[in-house]
Amino acid sequence: MTTTPNPAHNPATDTVLDALAAVLEQRRHAAADDSYVAALHHKGLNKILEKVGEEATETLLAAKDAEHGNDAERQALIAETADLWFHSLVMLSHLELDHRPVLDELARRFGVSGHAEKADRTRS
Numbered sequence: 355m356t357t358t359p360n361p362a363h364n365p366a367t368d369t370v371l372d373a374l375a376a377v378l379e380q381r382r383h384a385a386a387d388d389s390y391v392a393a394l395h396h397k398g399l400n401k402i403l404e405k406v407g408e409e410a411t412e413t414l415l416a417a418k419d420a421e422h423g424n425d426a427e428r429q430a431l432i433a434e435t436a437d438l439w440f441h442s443l444v445m446l447s448h449l450e451l452d453h454r455p456v457l458d459e460l461a462r463r464f465g466v467s468g469h470a471e472k473a474d475r476t477r478s
């Protein structure tokens with residue numbers, strides 16, 4: 355019997371996300387002086403949201419540069435996207451939410467056309 359791999363569960367990315375999430379959880383109780391993440395938790399949700407917004411803006415500016423850009427500009431977009439994902443994980447952690455349900459939600463949506471999903475939504 356063959357099994358279809360679930361594309362939302364890639365061992366490589368799962369490992370790094372799981373490891374990072376565990377560190378972020380540990381940092382919720384760490385001293386602010388020792389850790390950037392702990393410092394963000396100490397500053398509170400508004401500061402974390404400010405960072406998420408800032409990184410989102412930097413990501414979209416980097417995407418515009420990358421559209422017709424060179425390798426360095428495309429690499430800069432990867433770095434900005436990592437900053438955005440990282441700060442989004444800090445936001446979830448601050449609210450005591452796990453990242454796994456986000457992956458599960460993407461897995462649930464996998465293979466469902468966005469057009470079909472939207473049509474279902476407007477019907478109900």
Ligand SMILES: N=c1c2ncn([C@@H]3O[C@H](COP(=O)(O)OP(=O)(O)OP(=O)(O)O)[C@@H](O)[C@H]3O)c2ncn1[C@@H]1O[C@H](COP(=O)(O)O)[C@@H](O)[C@H]1O
Pocket residue numbers: 374377381388389390391392405436437440
């Ligand atoms: N993945 C990251 C990561 N990505 C980005 N950053 C930091 O996020 C910040 C974003 O850059 P900015 O220039 O916008 O921030 P800033 O100017 O320093 O901050 P503000 O003064 O604007 O608030 C930088 O300080 C980066 O170092 C990260 N800091 C930590 N991690 C991970 O989190 C773990 C825990 O980090 P610590 O809590 O610092 O030990 C690390 O081992 C990493 O795995």
